[in-house]
Amino acid sequence: MIKMRLLLPLGIFILTSTFLVAAPATSNTVNLHPWEALAIQDSGRRKPMGIFGHEMLVKLSGRDPVTTKDGAKIGGTDFAFSMLFATHDWADEPIILLSYHPLTAQLGLEATRKRFSPRELEPVAAQLESLSREAAALRQSNQPIPRLHSEAQTVAGRLQMFHALSDSSAFLLIPPPAGAPHANTWLSLTAFGSVPSAQGTAILQGLRDLGIAFREDDNAKFAATAVTLKSNLRALNPGIYPSDKVIERELFYQRLKPFDAAIWLFAAAFILLAVGTTKGPRRLLTTAGLTCTVVGFAIMVYGILLRVIIAGRAPVTNMYESVVWVSMATVLFGIIFYAVYRNRTILLSALPISLLCLLLVRNLPVAMPSRLDPLVPVLRDNFWLTAHVLTITLSYAAFALTLGFSHVVLWQYIRRLKEAPNLRQLHEWLYRMMFVGLILLAAGTVLGGVWANYSWGRFWGWDPKETWALIALLMYVLAMHGKMAGWWGNFGIAVAGIVNFSGIVMAWYGVNYVLGTGLHSYGFGVGGEGYVIVFLALEAAYVSLAIVRHHRAPKLTPAEA
Numbered sequence: 001m002i003k004m005r006l007l008l009p010l011g012i013f014i015l016t017s018t019f020l021v022a023a024p025a026t027s028n029t030v031n032l033h034p035w036e037a038l039a040i041q042d043s044g045r046r047k048p049m050g051i052f053g054h055e056m057l058v059k060l061s062g063r064d065p066v067t068t069k070d071g072a073k074i075g076g077t078d079f080a081f082s083m084l085f086a087t088h089d090w091a092d093e094p095i096i097l098l099s100y101h102p103l104t105a106q107l108g109l110e111a112t113r114k115r116f117s118p119r120e121l122e123p124v125a126a127q128l129e130s131l132s133r134e135a136a137a138l139r140q141s142n143q144p145i146p147r148l149h150s151e152a153q154t155v156a157g158r159l160q161m162f163h164a165l166s167d168s169s170a171f172l173l174i175p176p177p178a179g180a181p182h183a184n185t186w187l188s189l190t191a192f193g194s195v196p197s198a199q200g201t202a203i204l205q206g207l208r209d210l211g212i213a214f215r216e217d218d219n220a221k222f223a224a225t226a227v228t229l230k231s232n233l234r235a236l237n238p239g240i241y242p243s244d245k246v247i248e249r250e251l252f253y254q255r256l257k258p259f260d261a262a263i264w265l266f267a268a269a270f271i272l273l274a275v276g277t278t279k280g281p282r283r284l285l286t287t288a289g290l291t292c293t294v295v296g297f298a299i300m301v302y303g304i305l306l307r308v309i310i311a312g313r314a315p316v317t318n319m320y321e322s323v324v325w326v327s328m329a330t331v332l333f334g335i336i337f338y339a340v341y342r343n344r345t346i347l348l349s350a351l352p353i354s355l356l357c358l359l360l361v362r363n364l365p366v367a368m369p370s371r372l373d374p375l376v377p378v379l380r381d382n383f384w385l386t387a388h389v390l391t392i393t394l395s396y397a398a399f400a401l402t403l404g405f406s407h408v409v410l411w412q413y414i415r416r417l418k419e420a421p422n423l424r425q426l427h428e429w430l431y432r433m434m435f436v437g438l439i440l441l442a443a444g445t446v447l448g449g450v451w452a453n454y455s456w457g458r459f460w461g462w463d464p465k466e467t468w469a470l471i472a473l474l475m476y477v478l479a480m481h482g483k484m485a486g487w488w489g490n491f492g493i494a495v496a497g498i499v500n501f502s503g504i505v506m507a508w509y510g511v512n513y514v515l516g517t518g519l520h521s522y523g524f525g526v527g528g529e530g531y532v533i534v535f536l537a538l539e540a541a542y543v544s545l546a547i548v549r550h551h552r553a554p555k556l557t558p559a560e561a
Contacts, residue, residue: 392444
């Protein structure tokens with residue numbers, strides 16, 4: 001066995017010699033696919049290098065790929081390679097996202113920019129650290145954290161991450177040898193302790209040869225070296241190094257982008273169904289729209305199943321997964337109600353909501369990261385968590401369909417001022433959609449109490465998440481009870497279908513992203529407030545217009561009201 005003090009100088013020499021001869025990443029045409037298939041440990045999970053590079057780039061800059069100052073587009077795989085092998089000077093590239101304008105002003109930076117280079121942020125690093133410490137102290141005392149402080153903490157974390165990538169300490173490429181202490185913690189290239197001499201030398205030599213093959217633009221040599229390097233790494237501990245099948249499955253999922261494909265299919269389905277309601281060969285357009293809807297739904301199910309297989313858990317841990325799940329379930333409910341009532345308006349209500357959800361997760365990678373992080377301890381091995389989250393998010397999907405269908409119903413009131421619209425059938429369907437959501441939300445809330453009792457030793461504690469789930473439930477109970485009691489008619493229930501969804505938004509998004517307090521801290525995040533505010537403002541305007549038009553319309557008969 002060779003100790004770290006003996007192997008470390010060798011590693012530094014080999015890597016340095018690689019850096020000196022390597023060419024800029026933007027001028028090379030080597031296919032890095034063999035490189036992205038190497039395994040690395042990050043955030044407690046073993047993943048392909050290609051996934052690691054993508055996640056690091058999104059964490060730092062909020063996008064993948066990024067555009068360098070000389071106009072080159074660099075993706076996650078190339079970024080990770082260039083950071084480890086120093087083939088590009090990233091210190092002067094505007095790669096660190098800082099999008100919160102009050103923080104930009106506080107630090108005295110250029111207000112019109114959203115991204116800055118690490119070198120530009122170095123002079124304000126001390127201010128960022130000070131604000132980060134204040135945020136940590138507030139979180140420890142369970143007090144609300146001002147947005148300025150939480151954003152400073154995020155930016156400081158990005159700077160630290162960049163430095164960890166620059167000095168290679170973030171590249172945990174080396175699995176610990178079988179039987180070594182701390183068997184679950186992989187090693188960076190500067191921490192080779194307890195690695196056998198021959199194996200350690202072969203690995204470092206393999207990394208050097210990889211850099212040389214890249215410099216020489218030799219695809220065959222690069223691929224062969226990467227395969228040998230992976231074989232040497234796996235030989236250190238075959239029991240924990242991911243198999244080629246596992247690695248390729250995750251890379252396939254990344255390349256497939258199933259939810260992006262669903263966006264196009266759902267958009268096409270909506271256009272076909274919408275056109276089919278007004279003109280053209282109705283049957284043909286309806287069949288084509290249904291086909292696109294079903295295929296898009298099937299692709300979403302396949303994508304979710306792939307995530308479950310890769311992560312080894314249900315999609316219950318973060319906002320990205322819950323939004324994707326709600327998007328899929330909204331279409332599912334739309335298909336079910338269409339199958340029962342054979343009215344394409346139901347699908348025309350479901351598809352825009354699903355599209356909106358998918359577009360949000362696609363365009364907000366920082367606020368809703370798609371990472372497959374492992375479960376935090378409180379969530380592990382807990383059947384009740386899975387049952388609770390999946391049930392309550394199914395209720396969100398049913399209410400999302402109710403939301404979309406309520407827009408259709410209110411549109412009838414908005415556009416028909418001179419005649420009383422015959423909306424009885426639409427109101428019946430709307431009521432049933434809301435009833436499905438209410439049953440699922442009640443069941444999900446109760447299951448949440450069971451999970452809380454299992455995890456925290458109490459069924460109910462008035463945690464903000466619990467409180468807002470109850471408020472949302474009571475809002476829908478009041479809407480449906482008021483209809484049965486005669487406090488308001490069908491128009492009122494249609495208005496409630498839109499207004500009450502604000503309770504879902506608060507329970508789902510507001511507690512995690514606005515309040516940021518409580519025991520559900522594993523789901524907290526920042527960002528997206530502008531989208532939510534615009535959404536709620538547009539909904540308020542739409543409902544106000546419907547109310548005004550309804551009061552100006554002729555009185556409805558009891559059957560129509």
